[in-house]
Structure formats: structure tokens, C-alpha cells
Amino acid sequence: MDRKMEDLSLSKSYEPCRVEKKWYAFWKKQGFFHADEQKNSNPYSMVIPPPNVTGSLHMGHALNSTLQDILIRYKRMDGENTLWLPGTDHAGIATQYVVEKELGRQKKTRRSLGREKFIERIWQWKKEHGDIILGQLKRLGASCDWSRERFTMDEGLSTAVREVFVRLYEEGLIYRGDYIINWCPRCHTALSDLEVDYKESRGYFYYIHYRLTKGKKTIVVATTRPETMLGDTAVAVRPGDKRYSDLVGKEVVLPLTDRVIPIIADNYVDESFGTGALKITPAHDFNDFEVGARHNLPIIKVIDESGKMNENAGRYKGLDRFSCREKIVEDLKAQKLLKKVERYNHNIGYCYRCNDVIEPTLSKQWFIKTAPLAKPAIDAVKEGRTRIIPAVWEKTYFEWMENIRDWCISRQIWWGHQIPAWYCKKCGEITVAKVEPKACQACGGNELKQETDVLDTWFSSALWPFSTMGWPEKTKELETFYPTSVLITGFDILFFWVARMMMMGLKFMGDVPFRDVYIHALIRDAKGQKMSKSLGNVIDPLVMIEKYGTDAFRFTLAALAGQGRDIRLSEEVISGYRNFVNKIWNVSRFVFLNLTDYKGEIKTIHYNQYSLADKWILSRANRLIKTVRTALEDYRFNEAANFIYQFVWHEFCDWYVEFSKENLANTESVQRSATQQVLIEVLDIVLRILHPFMPFITEEIWQKLPGNSESIMISSFPKENNIFFNRDAEEKLEKIKEVIYHIRNIRGEMHIPPPQKVEVVLFCDNDKTRQLLEAYKQYLFQLASIKNLKYATSKTKPKVAATAIVKDIEIYIPLEGVIDFGAEEKRLGKEIAKVEKELSFIQKKLSNEDFLNKAPKKIVEKENQRNQALLEKQKKLKRSILRIKKMRDAS
């Protein structure tokens, strides 16, 4: 490829913003995000957990999407046929709430607008604001196939919803009935069990006398909610409770009313709790409802849809449930029926959306019978057809699935999929159908009215993995991309969503919706608190992107995304990884600065002509490739990121680049050409392996790297090449590094400033090692800042010198006149202490008969060798320190 010279340089600093916009637009224009359902190669697919259409990007989305993008970019580069399908969720209650609030500002209500107009209004709102979050995902670099963007209220998805509803209804898996459900008096809708948050709350325990119809005796019941007594239809005690056994079957007069209710016996009652006598309000308590059903008790609803007392509450009618409580307590007091009041803390359910206190209420609702659907979903995970990663979550999944309760799917709001059921005005029968029926199924009457309730939002999200691909049509997309390869999500929606997708996928596609489910952590603030607007500790991903660049931000998330632990995020960490981005930019600048004479004909250089450093870094790079691939396959994002970080910074930059300077110095030499070649090669590997994590900067640099074509995004992910693994080169170079390190260590401890070059004398009676040192002495000169290198014989070792031992090499830095004997003595003393501590540890082992007999030979051998080496080192160090002491005494 023909490139101009000026292309081979990078500006002094990296400008994330400009670069990010440029490349995202480029990728989109080139169609790199597009998935091809006709392709035959290995499919790899994911559906995005659809964010609420009202939402804006928070840290949870950012983490979730970053991890997905890392996988999809990795797999795309690795040659798989990738699909990442994006979209949004209509979020019934949340969206309706937002639009109602907007209406409120114009002094309108949804009722004044009417259902049809109101829904139009929401669609309008969706058109204007609905893709904010998708735009934010683009800023994050998400490589979704935007041509397949879906919305849960789209026509196609709505068709799927109706299809599923009708089929489940016909199979008897959907039913309608009067049951007690969680009711939110503020949102005016039923909620599923999962949509209720229980929080410990302060309250009181009221002890109330219920007078028997005959005689003067009373039975005392204890309750936290006296206002519900107006709906009591019995008092229950434990069967066999001696205190009350003669009362069972008798009747009491319900205080403040003239109703007479029976005393019954039921096992549900705990005789040790409260007074052992329990008031039963079947219309406003889940357990009471069941007790009532067992005893055929009447059900009296006393609280209405807004949380106010209704006509059954007699003179309390119209009071809010909480004011009613106060009033009732007052009235009971007045009648001396209140025995006592105790402080009592207990859990109260709150609406997850508006935080109002949930009112359990008897109501006519639609339900899904979940048990028959849950069974196959449990089996699929047990049999490993879907893996949950990390596996600890499997247990949670089973726990919930095995105790699953029927799912209340009807909601009394307007925004959502209206339930496809029609009531006949004539006979009252229900007709359920995919399209609006002309006549009643039962009587043929033609006056039909559609159910006004809509479906729970999660009903449509449960179908997401296949409804988005065109189901119920038999599409090519489904054939190619279903089941999806993996679902990436947080554990907070394991039940809400994952479990329900499993049930629906198995039921309607006959196969699991995803092979793997990867559950990632929750992001918290630096103190470990959940991020929330009210705490004011929210870190806005977009602000971070603005400030530090998308790549730094993404890399941070990946580096922190360990399995099974929450992530504590602080701006400090992000800025730390921004430095890493900067490092990559600068090392690339270094490479480009040294390619001005690079002509691209270097391919002819044979591996044997590479220097030790070249062979070393290529071997290390190939090891990196292997570990990163394994880590990514296992969803160990943090390991992958940290391995890359370690390699790039501490092997490539700290060492190889420094070695390379020496080889580059010989213009027109083979070494220079070879080094250029290796710099390009390794930088190319680094960029490609980093691309899934840092899509933008890698593209920016890669585009300028000689020999590269269209885009890094569609280049190949590095594969390890066995011919580059070279253990011998790695060991040799490690030795050189160690010698340099020890010289630097002495310099540092002796406070010799870098510009001051020192003389070094080496003693080594191993010929091979000496040859190695001689061959690479230039590295010592350069990296250890020395001016002169000599080899000593056992007789000519310098006497006044700082000493270090590296395996079979003794290093001396003669510092006559400069040396600080005290400092050197201290340094050697420290070194000896370290060696001796290790020695005592090893020798304890080696003197243990059991160890010698029972431990594997390999381990014993290894310990023996270590022991020998340490003894040798100890001997040499001791000799040195003795010499130093002598010198000090003499001086």
C-alpha cells in the first residue's frame, strides 16, 4: 500500500473526541456493523438487554454494553458471523409516568386527553426522545447492527405478543380471575411480586379487643393495620391452642361495626406470635386470602383503587387508608377496646416505581400459570444447554424457578400491549384472538368490548430473543442466529427477564434462547454504595467519556469487571487508565518516528537474524495472545485487560522499546530493519488485541501502520503462532534484565543520579553466560547507565565495590571515593536477611522426612535446587559484606 511519509507520524497528543466521531461514522458507513443472515460461517449472536426507552445511559448500561461490544468485536475479528441486535423497551409504567408528568405541566391529565390521544402522545414522545440512549450507546462505540433495531411496541413484536398470548390462553396457561395482587394506589395498577420492594419500616402493633357475641369475654387480636379490620371476616387461632380451644366456633362482634364474624382454627396461625389470635382480612392480605379460601369466608374489600376507604367501610368511607388508621385507633380507644400499642418494626412493600405503599387487594387480573413453563427452563440449565456464568447464580435461578408463583401479567395502565381479549356485552363470555373478532365465540353476539388492561412490559421482553428476529414468521434470521450465543446482563433482572426468556424461548422456539448467560457485577461508588441520584454519588458515563475518552472509560470497566464481585468505580481509576491510553499513543509515536526509512521490503529478514530482544518480545506477544483468548472465551474480561496492560506497559514499552533504541541506532543495518519489522509486528498485535477494548485509538493508529488495509475492525484477531514461542530467548533475556535491574538497584540505593555513569565489573565462570553478557553488553551500557564494563577473574575482583548476585553472575560496581560504606552494608544486610528468611523456610521443609517421602519428586527436586542457589548467594553476599565492613573499619 502506498502511503505518504507524513502519514507515518502521529500528532503530539491524542484527541479522543475528534477521532471517535470520525471512526464511528466510518464504520457505520462501511456497513461493518451489519450482520448477514445468509452467511454460512459460524454464527455468533447476542441481543442487547433493551434499555428503557425513557432511559439515559448510566454506569450499568455502560458496563453491560462495553462487555457485549468487547465480545462481539472479538468474535467479528475472529471470523464469526456476528449479530448484535439493539433496541429499546417500551417500559410501560415508567414511560407513562414520564409523559403524564409532562402533561401535568400543561395542566392536563391522561384522562382529560382520553386513551387514544394519550397513546398518540406517548408515541410522539418516543419519536422525539426515544433514541437518546441509543445515541449514547454509539458514543460508547457499540457495534450493534442498527439496521435491525427493534422496539417492544413495534408491529412485528406486537404480533409476537398476541401470538403468544393466544396460544397460552388456548392451552389454558393464561387465565383470568379474582385474586389478591399487589396494587399500587398511586400508579393505579397491579404489580407482579417482583415489582414490590420490601423495606423495614417503623410501625405499631395494636392489640384490639373483639367482644364475643355471648358473655362479656373478649378475644384480643394484634395487628399492624387496624384499618383493615373493617374488612375482617373471621378471627383465627391455632387448632389445639388451649387458650382459645373453647372459643373456636363461637362468634365475635367486629368492633366499630355491627358485623358478626366467626372464630376459626387454622394451622397458618402461629400461637407464639402476638396474642395467638389473628384477624382475617381476605381482601387485603395474601395469607388471609388463603385462609379465607380454606374456610369459605366472605371477602370484603374496604380500600379502593386510590387507597381510600370505600362504601364497605361505613362511616370511614372516603378516608385515606392512613388517616383511617388513626381514626380507628382513636375510636377504639374511646370505646376502651384498644388494649395496648407497641412499637413494632416490620417490612412493608413499596412500589418499585413510585415508592408508594403497596396495598394487597382483591382484584380481577390475568395470570400465567408458570409451573409448566418453569420445569423445562430448570432442566435446560441442569442439563447444561444453557450455562449460567458465574455458576453461583445457577443456584439462585433454581431457587426461584422451583418456587415460582403464577405471574400477574395485567396492568391497569394505557401504555403497552392491550390484552387481546374481548368481552361480549350479551353473554359476558371472553373471546381471545390474534385479530379483533367480529363476533362472540360463545353466543355470536357482535357487541364486543376489548379488555382495557395492558400486558406487563416483561411479557414482551420475555419474547425479545426471537420476536426481534421476526417470529412467528419462520425467518432466515431465526434459523441463523437463534439460539443466541450469549446474554450479558446484571443479576438484578435474572428473574424479571432471564428466567422468563428461558420459559418463553423453550415454549415457543423449542430451544433455549441463549447458550450462555454471563452475569456481571453491579457498579458502586468508591465507598461501595449503590449509585443513586438521591445520594448524589452518580458518575455519569458520558461525562467520563467527554473527559477521558471512550477508550479509557471502556478499558477501565473491562479491567474492573471481575467475576462475582461488585465494582467500585471512581474517577481516579478512569484517569489512571487514561494514562494507559496515552502510553499506547506515545509508544506508537515512537514506532512511527523510527519508520521514516521503512520501505516495507523487510519481510525477507529471517527469524534467525532477529536479535535476542526481538525473539523475546515476539515470544511474549504470542503468549499474550494465548492468555487473552482464553480469558475472553471464559468471560474473564478483567484478566484479559490486565494481561494486555502488563504486556504493553511493562514488557513492550519498558523493555523492548528501550532495547530497540540500540538496534535502531545502526542505520542501514539488518538490526535496524529487523527491529523496525518487529516494532510494527508487535504494535500491530497490540492494536488488534486491544481493539475490542479500545476501538477508537486502535483504529486511529492502525490506519497509519504500514501494510494495513480497510479497517482494524474487520482485520483478524491475533492468533498465536507456535514458531514464535521461544523459551530459550525468554530465559536469556530475563537474565539480561536481571543484571540491569541489579545495577539500577545499587545505583538507586546509593543515590547515584542517572547522568552519572558507573563502571561495572562482572565475574562469571560460566562461558555461555559470559558470551551472552558480552553479546548484549550494549544493553547494559544503555539501560543501566554504565560507562565501562570489565570482566574479573577470581583474583581480580574489585575490593571496594557494591555487589549483587544474579544466578551465576557476580556484579561489582567499584565506587572508590564515591561509595557510602554504611549504605552498602545496610543494603547487603537487607539482601542477606531476605535470602536467609527464604533459606530457613526451605530448610525446614528439606529436613522434614515426611516431605521428602511424600511430596512429589518434582517438588523436592525444585526445593533442593533453590536451596543450593540460595546457599551460594548467601555465601557470596556474606563475603561482600565482610569486605565492606573491613573497608569501613580501615577508612
Next chain:
RNA sequence: GGGCGGAUAGCUCAGUUGGGAGAGCGCCGGCCUUACAAGCCGGAUGUCGUAGGUUCAAGCCCUAUUCCGCCUACCA
């Protein structure tokens, strides 16, 4: 009430079949060495929550226990 997870350097955490305690940040000292001061070189720091047990050998396995967090249930 039931279940799960965590406790490792000053801080945040890694540590994958049990066999020489690690990283990043922070801290201390020295350096503007022509890719990078958002940098370079060197240094210090740990009874791996506590108590037992298994084993030749335990941060890792078992038992008990304390503290912290989460999920789930909803005894009125």
C-alpha cells in the same frame, strides 16, 4: 426465617486444579535519559477476619465463629 457472597499491603482489588504472597493507586528517594513528567528509575509495606481440623505442605480444602454486603421470604 432461608440462601449466597466478601473479609489478602494505607486504599481498591487479583490470586483457576493445595507446593516460592501480587497489581494499580497512594507513600518515600532520585531523575526533564530526544515516545510519553498523564513520564522514567529505585524503595518501603502483609500473624491472607478469628479459632480449630485435614495434609509432608493451606490465602486456597473441611468445621465452627465474628463482622460487612446482597438476594429471597413477608409472623399478623
